[in-house]
Amino acid sequence: MYSFSYFASMTRSLNHSVFTRCYFLILFSFCIVSADAQIRNAPLTKIDAEKAYQNYQQYCALCHGKEREGNAADFAPSLRSNSLMSTMPLNFLASSIGFGRPNTAMAAYLSDSGGPLTMKDIFTLAIWLKHESGAQTISLPLKPIDGDPVTGSSVYQQNCTECHGEKAEGITAPALANPAFLAFATDEYIKYAIVNGRDDTEMSPFKETLSDRQINDLTAYIRSLTSGWSPEPKELSPYPKPGEYVTNPNGKHPDFKLIKNRYVPMAQVAQAIKEGKRMVLLDTRTTSEWHNAHIPGAIPIPYYITEDKVDEGLPNDETWIIAYCACPHAASDKIINMLRKKGFKNTAVIDEGFFNWINAGHPIIGGKPE
Ligand code: HEC
Ligand code: HEC
Numbered sequence: 001m002y003s004f005s006y007f008a009s010m011t012r013s014l015n016h017s018v019f020t021r022c023y024f025l026i027l028f029s030f031c032i033v034s035a036d037a038q039i040r041n042a043p044l045t046k047i048d049a050e051k052a053y054q055n056y057q058q059y060c061a062l063c064h065g066k067e068r069e070g071n072a073a074d075f076a077p078s079l080r081s082n083s084l085m086s087t088m089p090l091n092f093l094a095s096s097i098g099f100g101r102p103n104t105a106m107a108a109y110l111s112d113s114g115g116p117l118t119m120k121d122i123f124t125l126a127i128w129l130k131h132e133s134g135a136q137t138i139s140l141p142l143k144p145i146d147g148d149p150v151t152g153s154s155v156y157q158q159n160c161t162e163c164h165g166e167k168a169e170g171i172t173a174p175a176l177a178n179p180a181f182l183a184f185a186t187d188e189y190i191k192y193a194i195v196n197g198r199d200d201t202e203m204s205p206f207k208e209t210l211s212d213r214q215i216n217d218l219t220a221y222i223r224s225l226t227s228g229w230s231p232e233p234k235e236l237s238p239y240p241k242p243g244e245y246v247t248n249p250n251g252k253h254p255d256f257k258l259i260k261n262r263y264v265p266m267a268q269v270a271q272a273i274k275e276g277k278r279m280v281l282l283d284t285r286t287t288s289e290w291h292n293a294h295i296p297g298a299i300p301i302p303y304y305i306t307e308d309k310v311d312e313g314l315p316n317d318e319t320w321i322i323a324y325c326a327c328p329h330a331a332s333d334k335i336i337n338m339l340r341k342k343g344f345k346n347t348a349v350i351d352e353g354f355f356n357w358i359n360a361g362h363p364i365i366g367g368k369p370e
Helices: 002-011 016-040 046-064 082-087 090-099 119-133 149-159 179-184 187-196 212-224 266-274 287-292 330-341 354-359
Strands: 279-283 320-324 347-350
Touching: 046 119, 046 330, 082 119, 082 187, 090 119, 090 179, 149 212, 187 212, 266 354, 320 330, 330 347
Parallel strands: 279 320, 320 347
Antiparallel strands: none
Protein backbone atom coordinates (compact mmCIF):
# COMPACT_ATOMS: atom_id res chain seq x y z
CA MET A 1 0.00 0.00 0.00
CA TYR A 2 2.82 2.32 0.95
CA SER A 3 4.62 1.97 -2.36
CA PHE A 4 1.33 2.24 -4.22
CA SER A 5 0.44 5.73 -2.92
CA TYR A 6 4.08 6.72 -3.12
CA PHE A 7 4.17 5.95 -6.83
CA ALA A 8 0.80 7.65 -7.37
CA SER A 9 1.95 10.88 -5.73
CA MET A 10 5.27 10.73 -7.47
CA THR A 11 3.64 10.46 -10.89
CA ARG A 12 1.00 13.17 -10.24
CA SER A 13 3.26 15.93 -11.49
CA LEU A 14 3.94 14.16 -14.78
CA ASN A 15 1.95 14.92 -17.92
CA HIS A 16 -1.21 12.91 -18.22
CA SER A 17 -0.38 10.41 -20.99
CA VAL A 18 2.97 9.59 -19.41
CA PHE A 19 1.22 9.36 -16.08
CA THR A 20 -1.37 6.86 -17.35
CA ARG A 21 1.24 4.70 -19.02
CA CYS A 22 3.54 4.80 -16.01
CA TYR A 23 0.69 4.19 -13.65
CA PHE A 24 -0.46 1.03 -15.36
CA LEU A 25 3.02 -0.23 -15.81
CA ILE A 26 3.79 0.27 -12.16
CA LEU A 27 0.43 -1.10 -11.03
CA PHE A 28 0.85 -4.11 -13.27
CA SER A 29 4.37 -4.98 -12.15
CA PHE A 30 3.45 -4.27 -8.54
CA CYS A 31 0.58 -6.77 -8.77
CA ILE A 32 2.81 -9.43 -10.29
CA VAL A 33 5.51 -8.91 -7.69
CA SER A 34 3.08 -8.99 -4.78
CA ALA A 35 1.14 -12.00 -6.08
CA ASP A 36 4.38 -13.82 -6.68
CA ALA A 37 5.72 -12.84 -3.27
CA GLN A 38 2.57 -14.23 -1.69
CA ILE A 39 2.97 -17.59 -3.39
CA ARG A 40 6.68 -17.66 -2.72
CA ASN A 41 6.73 -16.55 0.86
CA ALA A 42 4.33 -16.55 3.73
CA PRO A 43 4.33 -13.10 5.40
CA LEU A 44 7.31 -12.24 7.56
CA THR A 45 7.47 -9.09 9.65
CA LYS A 46 10.74 -7.23 10.14
CA ILE A 47 10.82 -8.26 13.80
CA ASP A 48 10.22 -11.93 12.91
CA ALA A 49 12.94 -11.79 10.25
CA GLU A 50 15.42 -10.32 12.73
CA LYS A 51 14.57 -12.98 15.33
CA ALA A 52 14.87 -15.75 12.74
CA TYR A 53 18.26 -14.41 11.65
CA GLN A 54 19.48 -14.44 15.26
CA ASN A 55 18.12 -17.93 15.88
CA TYR A 56 19.74 -19.12 12.69
CA GLN A 57 23.16 -17.76 13.73
CA GLN A 58 22.86 -19.16 17.26
CA TYR A 59 21.51 -22.63 16.45
CA CYS A 60 22.24 -23.47 12.82
CA ALA A 61 25.31 -21.63 11.51
CA LEU A 62 27.68 -24.02 13.31
CA CYS A 63 26.96 -26.73 10.71
CA HIS A 64 25.01 -25.05 7.88
CA GLY A 65 27.34 -22.03 7.68
CA LYS A 66 26.89 -18.33 8.45
CA GLU A 67 25.52 -17.68 4.96
CA ARG A 68 23.41 -20.90 4.80
CA GLU A 69 25.93 -22.28 2.32
CA GLY A 70 26.20 -25.70 4.00
CA ASN A 71 29.17 -27.86 4.90
CA ALA A 72 30.53 -25.73 7.76
CA ALA A 73 30.56 -28.97 9.79
CA ASP A 74 29.19 -32.47 9.52
CA PHE A 75 28.47 -32.24 5.81
CA ALA A 76 25.31 -30.34 6.64
CA PRO A 77 23.42 -29.51 3.42
CA SER A 78 23.14 -26.04 1.92
CA LEU A 79 19.99 -24.28 3.11
CA ARG A 80 19.96 -21.78 0.27
CA SER A 81 20.09 -23.87 -2.89
CA ASN A 82 17.31 -22.98 -5.27
CA SER A 83 16.65 -26.66 -5.95
CA LEU A 84 16.01 -27.42 -2.26
CA MET A 85 14.17 -24.28 -1.25
CA SER A 86 11.84 -24.25 -4.26
CA THR A 87 10.70 -27.86 -3.79
CA MET A 88 10.72 -28.42 -0.02
CA PRO A 89 7.23 -27.53 1.25
CA LEU A 90 7.06 -25.37 4.37
CA ASN A 91 5.75 -28.20 6.57
CA PHE A 92 8.57 -30.49 5.43
CA LEU A 93 11.12 -27.74 6.12
CA ALA A 94 9.65 -26.96 9.54
CA SER A 95 9.43 -30.62 10.53
CA SER A 96 13.05 -31.21 9.45
CA ILE A 97 13.98 -28.49 11.96
CA GLY A 98 11.47 -29.42 14.66
CA PHE A 99 11.94 -33.19 14.65
CA GLY A 100 15.39 -33.40 13.07
CA ARG A 101 16.64 -36.46 11.23
CA PRO A 102 17.01 -39.20 13.85
CA ASN A 103 20.46 -40.80 14.05
CA THR A 104 22.15 -38.05 12.05
CA ALA A 105 23.82 -34.89 13.34
CA MET A 106 20.56 -33.03 12.56
CA ALA A 107 18.86 -32.82 15.96
CA ALA A 108 15.26 -32.00 16.88
CA TYR A 109 14.93 -28.33 17.84
CA LEU A 110 11.29 -28.36 18.98
CA SER A 111 10.78 -27.75 22.71
CA ASP A 112 8.32 -30.69 22.94
CA SER A 113 11.18 -32.95 21.84
CA GLY A 114 13.52 -31.41 24.41
CA GLY A 115 14.96 -28.82 22.00
CA PRO A 116 15.37 -25.05 22.48
CA LEU A 117 12.79 -23.63 20.00
CA THR A 118 9.02 -23.18 20.04
CA MET A 119 6.79 -24.16 17.12
CA LYS A 120 6.44 -20.48 16.24
CA ASP A 121 10.23 -19.97 16.28
CA ILE A 122 10.58 -22.95 13.95
CA PHE A 123 7.94 -21.84 11.45
CA THR A 124 9.37 -18.33 11.45
CA LEU A 125 12.82 -19.76 10.81
CA ALA A 126 11.47 -21.94 7.99
CA ILE A 127 9.66 -19.00 6.35
CA TRP A 128 12.77 -16.86 6.74
CA LEU A 129 14.95 -19.53 5.10
CA LYS A 130 12.62 -19.62 2.10
CA HIS A 131 12.49 -15.85 2.00
CA GLU A 132 16.28 -15.44 2.13
CA SER A 133 16.85 -18.01 -0.61
CA GLY A 134 14.63 -16.02 -2.99
CA ALA A 135 13.55 -19.34 -4.54
CA GLN A 136 10.18 -19.54 -6.27
CA THR A 137 7.95 -22.33 -5.04
CA ILE A 138 7.49 -25.18 -7.49
CA SER A 139 4.41 -27.28 -6.74
CA LEU A 140 5.34 -30.85 -7.55
CA PRO A 141 2.64 -33.46 -8.22
CA LEU A 142 1.86 -35.76 -5.29
CA LYS A 143 1.27 -38.84 -7.47
CA PRO A 144 3.67 -41.74 -6.79
CA ILE A 145 6.26 -42.45 -9.49
CA ASP A 146 6.19 -45.80 -11.21
CA GLY A 147 9.60 -47.45 -11.23
CA ASP A 148 11.37 -50.72 -10.59
CA PRO A 149 13.16 -50.68 -7.21
CA VAL A 150 15.34 -53.69 -8.10
CA THR A 151 16.81 -52.02 -11.20
CA GLY A 152 16.89 -48.79 -9.16
CA SER A 153 19.01 -50.48 -6.54
CA SER A 154 21.73 -51.32 -9.06
CA VAL A 155 21.62 -47.82 -10.58
CA TYR A 156 22.04 -46.57 -7.00
CA GLN A 157 25.00 -48.87 -6.31
CA GLN A 158 26.76 -47.60 -9.44
CA ASN A 159 26.18 -43.89 -9.00
CA CYS A 160 25.34 -42.85 -5.48
CA THR A 161 27.13 -44.89 -2.78
CA GLU A 162 30.31 -42.83 -2.75
CA CYS A 163 28.51 -39.93 -1.04
CA HIS A 164 25.18 -41.34 0.21
CA GLY A 165 26.55 -44.69 1.44
CA GLU A 166 25.89 -48.29 0.41
CA LYS A 167 22.70 -48.47 2.45
CA ALA A 168 21.77 -44.82 1.81
CA GLU A 169 22.79 -44.14 5.40
CA GLY A 170 24.62 -40.94 4.41
CA ILE A 171 28.37 -40.30 4.45
CA THR A 172 29.20 -36.90 3.01
CA ALA A 173 25.61 -36.46 1.79
CA PRO A 174 22.21 -36.76 3.51
CA ALA A 175 20.88 -40.14 4.62
CA LEU A 176 18.29 -40.97 1.94
CA ALA A 177 17.08 -43.99 3.93
CA ASN A 178 16.35 -41.81 6.95
CA PRO A 179 12.79 -42.59 8.10
CA ALA A 180 12.01 -38.94 8.97
CA PHE A 181 13.22 -37.83 5.52
CA LEU A 182 11.14 -40.45 3.72
CA ALA A 183 8.05 -39.66 5.81
CA PHE A 184 7.92 -36.21 4.18
CA ALA A 185 9.78 -36.47 0.87
CA THR A 186 7.40 -37.26 -1.99
CA ASP A 187 8.54 -39.26 -5.04
CA GLU A 188 8.54 -36.12 -7.18
CA TYR A 189 10.63 -34.26 -4.58
CA ILE A 190 13.24 -37.04 -4.66
CA LYS A 191 13.20 -37.23 -8.44
CA TYR A 192 13.55 -33.46 -8.77
CA ALA A 193 16.70 -33.54 -6.62
CA ILE A 194 18.23 -36.33 -8.74
CA VAL A 195 17.32 -34.67 -12.06
CA ASN A 196 18.41 -31.15 -11.11
CA GLY A 197 20.95 -31.73 -8.35
CA ARG A 198 21.38 -29.07 -5.68
CA ASP A 199 22.99 -25.91 -7.01
CA ASP A 200 26.43 -24.99 -5.62
CA THR A 201 26.84 -28.31 -3.80
CA GLU A 202 28.44 -31.71 -4.48
CA MET A 203 25.06 -33.02 -5.64
CA SER A 204 25.25 -32.64 -9.41
CA PRO A 205 22.27 -33.01 -11.76
CA PHE A 206 21.84 -36.50 -13.22
CA LYS A 207 19.51 -35.52 -16.06
CA GLU A 208 22.34 -35.80 -18.63
CA THR A 209 23.87 -39.04 -17.37
CA LEU A 210 20.81 -41.11 -16.44
CA SER A 211 17.64 -41.75 -18.44
CA ASP A 212 14.20 -40.75 -17.17
CA ARG A 213 13.47 -44.44 -16.71
CA GLN A 214 16.60 -44.99 -14.62
CA ILE A 215 15.74 -41.98 -12.45
CA ASN A 216 12.21 -43.35 -11.91
CA ASP A 217 13.72 -46.70 -10.90
CA LEU A 218 16.11 -44.93 -8.52
CA THR A 219 13.21 -43.02 -6.97
CA ALA A 220 11.27 -46.27 -6.52
CA TYR A 221 14.34 -47.82 -4.88
CA ILE A 222 14.75 -44.92 -2.42
CA ARG A 223 11.01 -45.05 -1.67
CA SER A 224 11.32 -48.79 -0.93
CA LEU A 225 13.66 -47.98 1.97
CA THR A 226 10.78 -46.34 3.90
CA SER A 227 10.40 -47.89 7.32
CA GLY A 228 7.61 -45.75 8.78
CA TRP A 229 8.07 -42.87 11.15
CA SER A 230 5.99 -40.35 13.03
CA PRO A 231 7.08 -37.92 15.70
CA GLU A 232 6.42 -39.43 19.11
CA PRO A 233 5.63 -37.25 22.11
CA LYS A 234 8.49 -37.59 24.54
CA GLU A 235 8.59 -37.69 28.31
CA LEU A 236 11.39 -35.34 29.25
CA SER A 237 13.53 -35.99 32.28
CA PRO A 238 14.83 -33.27 34.61
CA TYR A 239 18.33 -31.94 34.02
CA PRO A 240 21.06 -32.82 36.54
CA LYS A 241 21.71 -30.20 39.25
CA PRO A 242 25.13 -28.54 39.76
CA GLY A 243 25.87 -30.80 42.77
CA GLU A 244 25.51 -33.82 40.44
CA TYR A 245 27.84 -32.62 37.66
CA VAL A 246 30.97 -34.54 38.66
CA THR A 247 31.04 -38.23 37.72
CA ASN A 248 32.71 -40.31 40.48
CA PRO A 249 33.34 -37.34 42.80
CA ASN A 250 35.50 -39.51 45.08
CA GLY A 251 37.57 -41.08 42.28
CA LYS A 252 41.12 -40.24 41.20
CA HIS A 253 41.87 -37.91 38.30
CA PRO A 254 42.38 -39.79 35.02
CA ASP A 255 45.66 -39.52 33.15
CA PHE A 256 44.52 -38.59 29.64
CA LYS A 257 46.98 -38.36 26.73
CA LEU A 258 45.65 -35.80 24.28
CA ILE A 259 46.07 -35.52 20.52
CA LYS A 260 46.93 -31.97 19.37
CA ASN A 261 46.51 -30.80 22.97
CA ARG A 262 42.73 -31.15 22.62
CA TYR A 263 41.34 -34.54 21.54
CA VAL A 264 41.12 -37.64 23.74
CA PRO A 265 40.59 -41.06 22.12
CA MET A 266 37.25 -42.53 23.26
CA ALA A 267 38.93 -45.73 24.50
CA GLN A 268 40.74 -43.71 27.20
CA VAL A 269 37.47 -42.12 28.35
CA ALA A 270 35.63 -45.47 28.36
CA GLN A 271 38.48 -46.97 30.42
CA ALA A 272 38.42 -44.05 32.89
CA ILE A 273 34.65 -44.46 33.38
CA LYS A 274 35.16 -48.18 33.98
CA GLU A 275 37.84 -47.45 36.58
CA GLY A 276 35.62 -44.96 38.42
CA LYS A 277 37.80 -41.91 37.69
CA ARG A 278 36.65 -38.40 38.59
CA MET A 279 35.61 -36.15 35.69
CA VAL A 280 32.81 -34.06 34.18
CA LEU A 281 31.26 -35.14 30.89
CA LEU A 282 29.61 -32.46 28.75
CA ASP A 283 27.07 -33.39 26.10
CA THR A 284 27.34 -30.39 23.75
CA ARG A 285 24.64 -31.49 21.31
CA THR A 286 21.15 -30.00 21.10
CA THR A 287 19.37 -30.82 24.39
CA SER A 288 16.83 -33.07 22.61
CA GLU A 289 19.72 -35.42 21.81
CA TRP A 290 20.70 -35.61 25.48
CA HIS A 291 17.09 -36.64 26.21
CA ASN A 292 17.35 -39.42 23.60
CA ALA A 293 20.59 -40.94 24.85
CA HIS A 294 23.90 -39.87 26.36
CA ILE A 295 27.03 -41.16 28.03
CA PRO A 296 26.18 -42.06 31.66
CA GLY A 297 26.76 -39.05 33.91
CA ALA A 298 26.98 -36.54 31.04
CA ILE A 299 25.32 -33.16 31.56
CA PRO A 300 23.71 -31.15 28.74
CA ILE A 301 25.76 -28.04 27.88
CA PRO A 302 24.63 -27.42 24.28
CA TYR A 303 26.84 -25.58 21.77
CA TYR A 304 24.38 -22.66 21.67
CA ILE A 305 24.70 -21.82 25.38
CA THR A 306 25.90 -18.26 26.01
CA GLU A 307 29.42 -17.59 27.24
CA ASP A 308 28.29 -16.23 30.63
CA LYS A 309 26.37 -19.47 31.40
CA VAL A 310 28.78 -22.06 30.02
CA ASP A 311 30.72 -22.67 33.25
CA GLU A 312 27.86 -22.41 35.75
CA GLY A 313 28.41 -25.11 38.37
CA LEU A 314 31.55 -26.55 36.76
CA PRO A 315 34.59 -27.15 39.00
CA ASN A 316 37.54 -25.01 37.89
CA ASP A 317 40.32 -27.10 39.42
CA GLU A 318 42.24 -30.23 38.36
CA THR A 319 39.01 -32.02 37.39
CA TRP A 320 38.98 -33.14 33.77
CA ILE A 321 36.13 -31.73 31.70
CA ILE A 322 35.42 -33.85 28.63
CA ALA A 323 33.06 -32.65 25.90
CA TYR A 324 31.51 -34.68 23.12
CA CYS A 325 29.07 -34.22 20.24
CA ALA A 326 27.99 -36.10 17.13
CA CYS A 327 29.84 -33.79 14.79
CA PRO A 328 32.37 -35.12 16.09
CA HIS A 329 34.26 -31.87 16.88
CA ALA A 330 32.41 -28.67 15.91
CA ALA A 331 29.98 -28.34 18.84
CA SER A 332 32.48 -29.63 21.43
CA ASP A 333 35.28 -27.39 20.16
CA LYS A 334 33.03 -24.37 20.58
CA ILE A 335 32.30 -25.20 24.24
CA ILE A 336 35.90 -26.17 25.07
CA ASN A 337 37.16 -22.92 23.51
CA MET A 338 34.80 -20.96 25.78
CA LEU A 339 35.97 -22.87 28.87
CA ARG A 340 39.67 -22.53 28.03
CA LYS A 341 39.16 -18.79 27.55
CA LYS A 342 37.74 -18.72 31.08
CA GLY A 343 40.85 -20.44 32.47
CA PHE A 344 39.72 -24.09 32.66
CA LYS A 345 42.88 -26.18 32.25
CA ASN A 346 42.09 -29.90 32.02
CA THR A 347 39.66 -29.90 29.13
CA ALA A 348 39.34 -32.16 26.08
CA VAL A 349 37.02 -33.35 23.31
CA ILE A 350 36.25 -37.01 22.62
CA ASP A 351 37.95 -37.44 19.27
CA GLU A 352 35.63 -39.91 17.56
CA GLY A 353 32.29 -38.44 18.65
CA PHE A 354 29.08 -39.95 20.01
CA PHE A 355 28.05 -42.14 17.05
CA ASN A 356 31.38 -43.96 17.08
CA TRP A 357 31.07 -44.27 20.86
CA ILE A 358 27.75 -46.11 20.38
CA ASN A 359 29.07 -48.22 17.49
CA ALA A 360 32.03 -49.31 19.62
CA GLY A 361 29.57 -50.64 22.22
CA HIS A 362 30.54 -48.19 24.99
CA PRO A 363 27.82 -47.49 27.58
CA ILE A 364 24.95 -45.06 26.97
CA ILE A 365 21.71 -44.36 28.79
CA GLY A 366 18.42 -42.64 27.94
CA GLY A 367 17.58 -39.26 29.41
CA LYS A 368 15.30 -40.74 32.05
CA PRO A 369 17.07 -42.12 35.10
CA GLU A 370 17.06 -45.93 34.85
C1 HEC B 1 25.43 -30.29 14.44
C2 HEC B 1 25.24 -29.89 13.06
C3 HEC B 1 23.90 -29.29 12.65
C4 HEC B 1 23.23 -28.23 13.23
C5 HEC B 1 23.69 -27.39 14.40
C6 HEC B 1 22.02 -28.05 12.46
N1 HEC B 1 21.97 -28.97 11.44
FE1 HEC B 1 20.49 -29.11 10.02
N2 HEC B 1 21.41 -30.75 9.25
C7 HEC B 1 22.62 -31.27 9.65
C8 HEC B 1 22.92 -32.46 8.88
C9 HEC B 1 24.15 -33.31 9.02
C10 HEC B 1 21.82 -32.65 8.02
C11 HEC B 1 21.63 -33.80 7.04
C12 HEC B 1 21.10 -34.97 7.79
C13 HEC B 1 20.90 -36.21 6.95
O1 HEC B 1 21.82 -37.00 6.83
O2 HEC B 1 19.79 -36.35 6.44
C14 HEC B 1 20.90 -31.55 8.25
C15 HEC B 1 19.71 -31.37 7.56
C16 HEC B 1 18.90 -30.26 7.68
C17 HEC B 1 17.74 -29.98 6.86
C18 HEC B 1 17.24 -30.85 5.73
C19 HEC B 1 17.89 -30.36 4.44
C20 HEC B 1 17.85 -31.32 3.32
O3 HEC B 1 18.55 -31.11 2.31
O4 HEC B 1 17.16 -32.33 3.41
C21 HEC B 1 17.24 -28.78 7.26
C22 HEC B 1 16.04 -28.06 6.68
C23 HEC B 1 18.06 -28.32 8.36
N3 HEC B 1 19.06 -29.23 8.60
C24 HEC B 1 17.87 -27.13 9.02
C25 HEC B 1 18.59 -26.77 10.17
C26 HEC B 1 18.28 -25.60 10.95
C27 HEC B 1 17.23 -24.57 10.60
C28 HEC B 1 19.13 -25.61 12.02
C29 HEC B 1 19.16 -24.67 13.19
C30 HEC B 1 17.94 -24.60 13.98
C31 HEC B 1 20.01 -26.77 11.87
N4 HEC B 1 19.63 -27.45 10.74
C32 HEC B 1 21.06 -27.09 12.72
C33 HEC B 1 23.44 -30.77 10.65
C34 HEC B 1 23.09 -29.74 11.53
C1 HEC C 1 29.61 -36.49 -5.12
C2 HEC C 1 28.70 -36.80 -4.06
C3 HEC C 1 27.28 -37.20 -4.43
C4 HEC C 1 26.87 -38.18 -5.31
C5 HEC C 1 27.71 -39.09 -6.16
C6 HEC C 1 25.42 -38.17 -5.23
N1 HEC C 1 24.97 -37.24 -4.34
FE1 HEC C 1 23.04 -36.84 -3.85
N2 HEC C 1 23.64 -35.36 -2.62
C7 HEC C 1 24.95 -35.03 -2.35
C8 HEC C 1 24.97 -33.93 -1.42
C9 HEC C 1 26.23 -33.30 -0.85
C10 HEC C 1 23.63 -33.58 -1.16
C11 HEC C 1 23.13 -32.45 -0.28
C12 HEC C 1 23.30 -31.18 -1.07
C13 HEC C 1 22.92 -29.95 -0.31
O1 HEC C 1 21.71 -29.64 -0.31
O2 HEC C 1 23.81 -29.33 0.25
C14 HEC C 1 22.82 -34.51 -1.94
C15 HEC C 1 21.43 -34.49 -1.96
C16 HEC C 1 20.65 -35.46 -2.55
C17 HEC C 1 19.21 -35.53 -2.45
C18 HEC C 1 18.31 -34.56 -1.69
C19 HEC C 1 18.20 -34.99 -0.25
C20 HEC C 1 17.41 -34.02 0.60
O3 HEC C 1 17.54 -34.13 1.83
O4 HEC C 1 16.68 -33.19 0.09
C21 HEC C 1 18.81 -36.65 -3.14
C22 HEC C 1 17.40 -37.16 -3.31
C23 HEC C 1 20.01 -37.26 -3.69
N3 HEC C 1 21.10 -36.51 -3.32
C24 HEC C 1 20.03 -38.41 -4.44
C25 HEC C 1 21.17 -38.91 -5.06
C26 HEC C 1 21.16 -40.07 -5.94
C27 HEC C 1 19.97 -40.92 -6.22
C28 HEC C 1 22.45 -40.21 -6.38
C29 HEC C 1 22.95 -41.21 -7.40
C30 HEC C 1 22.32 -41.16 -8.69
C31 HEC C 1 23.25 -39.17 -5.78
N4 HEC C 1 22.44 -38.40 -4.99
C32 HEC C 1 24.61 -39.02 -5.97
C33 HEC C 1 26.07 -35.63 -2.86
C34 HEC C 1 26.08 -36.62 -3.82
